[in-house]
Amino acid sequence: MKALIVVDVQNDFCPGGALAVTDGDKVVDPINELSKQFEADGLPIIFTRDWHPANHLSFKENGGIWPPHCIAGTPGAAFHPNLYFPSVAFLVSKATEPDIEAYSGFQGTGLASWLRQIDVDELVIAGLATDYCVKNTVIDAIKLGFKVTLALNAIKAVNVNPTDGETAINEMKSLGVQIV
Ligand code: VGL
Ligand code: ZN
Numbered sequence: 001m002k003a004l005i006v007v008d009v010q011n012d013f014c015p016g017g018a019l020a021v022t023d024g025d026k027v028v029d030p031i032n033e034l035s036k037q038f039e040a041d042g043l044p045i046i047f048t049r050d051w052h053p054a055n056h057l058s059f060k061e062n063g064g065i066w067p068p069h070c071i072a073g074t075p076g077a078a079f080h081p082n083l084y085f086p087s088v089a090f091l092v093s094k095a096t097e098p099d100i101e102a103y104s105g106f107q108g109t110g111l112a113s114w115l116r117q118i119d120v121d122e123l124v125i126a127g128l129a130t131d132y133c134v135k136n137t138v139i140d141a142i143k144l145g146f147k148v149t150l151a152l153n154a155i156k157a158v159n160v161n162p163t164d165g166e167t168a169i170n171e172m173k174s175l176g177v178q179i180v
Contacts, residue, residue, distance in 0.1 A: 003038075
C-alpha cells in the first residue's frame with residue numbers, strides 16, 4: 001500500500017518565519033491536492049513536524065547553525081494555516097530531544113515499523129525543506145526498503161548554498177527515488 005508523507009509545512013519555514021524557505025508557502029496548494037487524492041483513495045497521510053525544545057542543539061545559541069525555529073507549542077511551529085488536513089491524518093513530531101538533531105521523519109520516531117505494520121511499502125514524499133528534512137526523510141525511507149517517489153512540484157529548498165536544493169535532488173535520484 002502507498003502512503004503520503006508531508007514534511008514540516010510549518011510557519012517558521014514559510015515566508016515571515018524564523019527559518020524562512022524562499023517560496024516555502026508555495027508547496028501548500030500542490031500538497032493539498034495530493035492529500036485530497038490520497039484521502040479519496042483511502043490511503044494514509046502522515047504529517048511530520050519539526051518540534052524542538054527551546055534549548056535544542058541545532059540553534060546558534062547552543063552551538064548549531066540555525067536560528068531558533070519550530071519551538072514546540074509556539075505559533076512558528078504550527079502548520080501553515082492553509083494546509084489541508086484530511087479527516088484522518090497521522091502526526092509525527094521529530095527532533096524533540098535537546099541533544100539530538102533529527103532531520104529525518106524516521107529518526108527516533110518509530111515511523112518505519114508503524115508503516116510496515118499497516119502494510120505500507122510505497123511512499124510519496126513532499127514538503128520542506130528539500131535539502132534537509134525532505135532529503136533525509138527520503139534517504140532513510142530508501143535505506144529502510146520503501147519505494148519512494150518525490151513530488152517535485154511540492155518541495156522547496158533552504159539553499160544555505162544556492163545549489164543545495166539541486167544537489168539534494170541529484171543525490172536522491174542517485175539513490176533511486178522516483179520523480180513525479
Ligand atoms: C529543517 C533546518 C532545520 C527542515 C529543520 O525541516 O528541513 N531544516 N530544521
Ligand atoms: Zn529544525
